[in-house]
């Protein structure tokens with residue numbers, strides 16, 4: 001994926017759905033239908049800010065059976081590089097954006113006997129689209145959605161309408177918590193579990209499911225990392241023969257792109273492996289933030305995922 005493969009869209013509606021989450025509706029700028037997708041897909045939104053370009057992944061929450069528009073939910077992140085602030089503060093109805101074609105790295109298993117969906121906060125968004133697919137196929141499912149309080153329960157009325165009594169909401173403010181043991185110890189054979197939300201929730205679900213002997217192929221999670229801020233460092237791109245400075249609030253991938261060098265990507269969240277880049281020389285250490293490389297590969301420090309990972313180093317040379 002690169003920017004040449006993007007689609008032009010127009011923002012046709014913006015709605016503030018919780019104090020932190022806005023709901024955006026996008027339509028193709030030429031009025032055509034948008035490309036087909038399945039529940040769990042994400043798009044990369046390319047935002048041209050005043051001083052820089054942001055490219056952030058967002059899950060599609062609209063129905064895969066309605067392709068006139070795409071809908072996304074964006075949580076405002078204060079401690080970030082600024083993409084979500086751009087979406088919240090700068091974007092207006094009528095503005096144009098570029099988006100990458102949808103990619104699904106969090107697909108429902110088509111032959112599962114039952115689906116247990118677990119969401120925390122803004123992690124609900126891929127499940128909204130998946131509910132449409134589940135209803136369409138008549139599949140058996142239950143949805144568990146954990147939020148801070150009622151005012152933070154984004155999209156709860158759509159969910160209630162869609163899922164009815166298959167939806168269970170948990171409010172931290174009322175000390176309600178998902179009973180992971182109860183939930184994952186007694187599911188019928190052939191059940192798949194899917195989790196999206198904060199890292200702590202994802203890890204808890206994975207560990208509990210593994211503890212009860214769930215096969216790895218039945219445990220699914222979406223763990224996009226926002227590229228963390230960090231110390232500035234410099235990198236030399238060996239093939240392009242370019243020195244690139246990586247400031248604290250910009251990812252390595254964004255810095256390389258700003259220097260005019262393209263790196264393939266799909267998720268920009270440390271999941272897909274598309275941006276994997278060979279490390280040719282390193283004086284210092286890599287700060288791996290991805291969920292793709294194994295621990296052994298991370299320790300070998302021979303490759304890096306520039307979409308989310310950084311370095312603390314005197315020098316770093318990449319095969320780009």
Ligand code: FES
Pocket residue numbers: 264265266267268269270271272273274275276290292305306307308
């Ligand atoms: S673009 Fe997917 S891991 Fe970097």
